[in-house]
Amino acid sequence: MDRSARMHRIWETIRDIPEGTVASYGQVAEIAGIPRGARQVGYALRNLPAGHDVPWHRVLQASGRIAFPKGSRGYREQRKRLLEENVAVLSGRVDMQKYRWQPDLDELLWKPALAWDEE
DNA sequence: CTGATGACTATAG
DNA sequence: CCTATAGCCATCA
Secondary structure: OOHHHHHHHHHHHHHOOOOOOEEEHHHHHHHOOOOOOHHHHHHHHHOOOOOOOOOHHHEEOOOOEOOOOOOOHHHHHHHHHHHHOOOOOEOOEOOHHHHEOOOOHHHHHHHHHHHHHOO
């Protein structure tokens, strides 16, 4: 699997995160079929093409914190987008227990199945 | 090839 | 809560 395919797979996975829910970088990586690939998820997001429709703001650190430095432009933008879809952000943090995305069994099985074909 | 980097994570103090 | 540390791993210079 090359760099481009991996990034596309990550972006696709993030597109599946429903409005009003969130996921951690590590969770996105696992679902995308890239174990221990949290940093690669960060890399893929950093390289989003212009005009994308990827809901990047629904991806947070495992602790529920926004990855951008507090007060930075990205931080403010992400916080704003989360609040817009009713996800509470208190002190730069989201309650993961409450908002964590829980994929259907369908997605958990179907997605990895696609990954196997491309090895 | 080698070392530095980072939208990460878990653990310890 | 915060800093430090150690793993992690694809990219990049």
